[in-house]
Amino acid sequence: MASPLTHDPRPSFQPKIVSLYENLFKDEDDEQEKSEGFWTEFFLLKCHPPGLTAILDPISPDDLLHMQPQTRQLFSHAVNCVKSGGSPSDEIALDTLNVFLRAVLAKRYTNLSSDIISILTGLSKVDWVFTDFVTSLDTHIKNGRTGMLYCWHSGAMVDLKWSNGRLGKVEVRRKAIQVALCIACGAFQTGLLSYFTHRDLFPALMKYINDPETAGLAYEPFLLLATLANYNKFEFQNPYQMRLDDFVNEPTIKRIVQEIGFSSVRCRADYIAIQDDLPEGWSLNNVLSYVGLTMLSGAGPKSRPTSPAPTPAADPKLSFNDLPGPGAAILLATYDFVNANKLFCHNFVSYQDSDPKVESPICSYISLTSYLLHHAHRSSRLCLYARLNLLVLRILLEDQSLCKRLTSDETKSFVRLCRQKPPHLPVVRSKRSLLTAIIDAVVDGINHNLRKRLDVELYSASVGILSRSISFLIRSRTRLGYHWTDLWRSILSLIRFLTSYSSDLKDLPDLPPFLDDLVNLIALALSAGDAFLPNAAEYDDLFYKLVEAGDTLVKFRDCCTPPFPSISQHVADKVDDLTSRPKNSISTLIAVSEHYYALISENQSRTKSKNLSPQQVGEVIKSGYETLSITSKDGLDAWERYREADERAFLKRAARVAVGDVRIVMG
Structure with missing residues (x-):
């Protein structure tokens, strides 16, 4: 006898905030201002990115332009919540802005600048709304939440204003940087970034990088700095470029140098995941730790990298043609700092972790450069990053004091160089001069990129590195042990x-x-x-x-x-x-x-x-x-x-590619 009981499927519940999203965007002809009660509830409910994205993504650019009343209300009220600094509405507003701006700025508009301004604020209000927006981001990046945060304890309302650093201050600061990155990348070709040049975010970004509570979170602010520093830098005197010239805070510089090393290791790890090319006979017990896969960008304070588990010989999800990953955008930021700041160059070449088993940033960078040069012919994007790194090496080699460091016994290290296809250069199993590693990386690039459609610019840069290296050795009469016959x-x-x-x-x-x-x-x-x-x-x-x-x-x-x-x-x-x-x-x-x-x-x-x-x-x-x-x-x-103006066209291309990669990094 069949059971009279029936199995009903479990009902699916929709978050309340999604119904508010639908209510806001349900009628494109509804120009009525939503009530304050609506917006109070809107920014008290946790943001639901999939729900908001599902509503915004299908809307065409033209249709979104016809929904200006709704989009402007959302943007202005979100800015006001961030400006007020009250919890939890400020954090929810930052989350909402992140999703909203990504969706809006990803669309293709007929008139990019004017259409985005029309959607977000309207021309009449853009000045004061964006001034408040950038000012609020600056404040949050520098200090975190500034409003009161309350909780119930033993039946009484307790003011936690002074302890909010442990209750989300870092997270709010990081989310403010992410929103700034979102608008900086999405609106890079518009006039909206001029508001970031009027309000100098450099001190806030450097404070964020240097604060103990944000240790290990330097990647995103460094990317934001590079994006802002490359905005129209050949058309006007970019204040962020000027800041790079004058910056002398050595502890902050060392944290940035560390992040460059970590990022280089992560980018190189993608190549090794496809083909582990560690020379036969090498042991990770007697060389440096090469891959810090546990130190994912933005995952929290980073521990020191340790020797990894062996990577698989082939990862079907990865292809050499797709590499380097979007995290390589940090290479543009590295170039900007190296080109502008001699103190940064000195720290970049000289920095070594207190643990001698940890690979130094300059070794990681040279190693990644060898992988980029080895595969440079695979795509124009890859070739661009390879050339960018060659510019950095050129700048370092044009400074005699840095050349001395590169040939000094004090900086001798193990450097892992790419060996993923023949011909191979001789394996160096001991610590070596950094200059010999640079020469090897360049020679390997020369060997592996010979094509009928030769990339003359890449080869010119490579020959330039070799001539500067030999020129320094001649002038300083430094007899360098190296396999010269292969050169x-x-x-x-x-x-x-x-x-x-x-x-x-x-x-x-x-x-x-x-x-x-x-x-x-x-x-x-x-x-x-x-x-x-x-x-x-x-x-x-x-x-x-x-x-x-x-x-x-x-x-x-x-x-x-x-x-x-x-x-x-x-x-x-x-x-x-x-x-x-x-x-x-x-x-x-x-x-x-x-x-x-x-x-x-x-x-x-x-x-x-x-x-x-x-x-x-x-x-x-x-x-x-x-x-x-x-x-x-x-x-x-x-x-x-080196004169940056001579590479103007190339650097503009590099900035566009790097900004596109940052957008991918930010999701």
């Missing part, structure tokens, strides 16, 4: 590639100055190798490599000839080949090669031998020094100091 092999392989594909490459912009720099790099090493190479054998090897490449150098000279579209016809008519260009040393390289070819031929005739062994060629090279005259051009070790 010469990579440079000459690049020349062979350029020769083989000259017909495909000749139309690329900015090719002539790149060719000059490439040839001059070898000429510089030839003319002053005895000043930086560790021994005579290394110097002999350089000449040996050059003699081997003699035929290639001649073909290179003949193939890489103007006219190039990147130079004027007037100049092209005057320049017949590489040897005619005033800043090119190809004739020097060919003269050296021909000098030794003549000696080798003479030796073959004397010994009646068709072929000489490598040892015999080496002996010819040594004996040939006496009759060799290297007529190198003046100023081979000179370079132009």
Whole structure:
């Protein structure tokens, strides 16, 4: 007999706040102001992001413009709640603004600035509403909740104003930063960010980073600072850029440097999750802790990174083409601080945690740079971040005191470099000079990004790093232990590639100055190798490599000839080949090669031998020094100091990409 009882499905309950959302947006023609009671209840009920998002996302930009009365009421009342600083309405208002602004600013408008202003405030009220908005955010970021917070204790109302730091002050401060990030990224191409330049948030952000209670939460304020500092910085005197120049609070700088290290480790961990390329024979017990996966951004105060569990050989959810993750946006902030502040540069290079097993930030950064350069050809976005890091390294290498730190025994460290596809550079299993790690990262990038559509800007930046490194070694007469033979092999392989594909490459912009720099790099090493190479054998090897490449150098000279579209016809008519260009040393390289070819031929005739062994060629090279005259051009070790204005177009692209990544980070 069937049971008379029936099973009714459990009813689904909708949060009360969702019904208020629906009531607010139910009728686009309803311009009536909601009552104060409605808004009081609205900001006493906990925000429900899925419910608000489900209502706002389907609304088209044009339809949202027709709902101005509702959107303006919501924005102005939320700003008033944040401004009042009362609990819990201020925190709920910040949560609501975060969801609301993300949904509104993610839509594509016909007239971006004017449409967003119309939706949020209207032109007549934008000044005072946004001034209050930014001022309130500044106050909350700096101090947290400023209003009274009450609770019942033993039957009496107790004022907890002075203890609210333990009851949500940090969370309110962090949410204020998140809302500021949301508007800064979403409205980056509009005039609304000018209100953030009128109200200087820099002191509040630095206080937030430096406060003990927000230790480990430097990532978001650092991103916000970078976003604001890059707003129209080439069009007007951005106050945040000026603040970066003058900032000298070393404890805060050290916290920022730590965050750069943590973020670099997290970005690198994505590459390792796809393919763990730790060299065979290495043990994580005797090298640094490489991956701090427990230190997720914004998850609270960060503990020191420890050695991780082995990562899987392949993660199907990840692809090299999708990397680096959006967290790489911090690399733009790193560039801004390095370019503006010498004290920051010094701390960036020198900082080491009190625990020697913790990887230093500069090592993490160089390591991540090697992964970016290794895969730079995979996407324009990835190549952009790789170039951005090369600019940072260039700025560091143009400071002689920092170069000394990079070659100092005090900063020697283990540095994990990318080895995810051949050819591989030799494994260094001991602590090494940081400059050698930088050179390795750059050489590896040169080896792995050879394409017919060569990225000339990336290769020019890479050659610039090498020339500045060698120039410093020559001037300081520092004999650097390094596998130099791999550097010469990579440079000459690049020349062979350029020769083989000259017909495909000749139309690329900015090719002539790149060719000059490439040839001059070898000429510089030839003319002053005895000043930086560790021994005579290394110097002999350089000449040996050059003699081997003699035929290639001649073909290179003949193939890489103007006219190039990147130079004027007037100049092209005057320049017949590489040897005619005033800043090119190809004739020097060919003269050296021909000098030794003549000696080798003479030796073959004397010994009646068709072929000489490598040892015999080496002996010819040594004996040939006496009759060799290297007529190198003046100023081979000179370079132009970095000027940000020269990279204006690139940095604008970088800012747009980084801001887009920040929007992804913020969800």
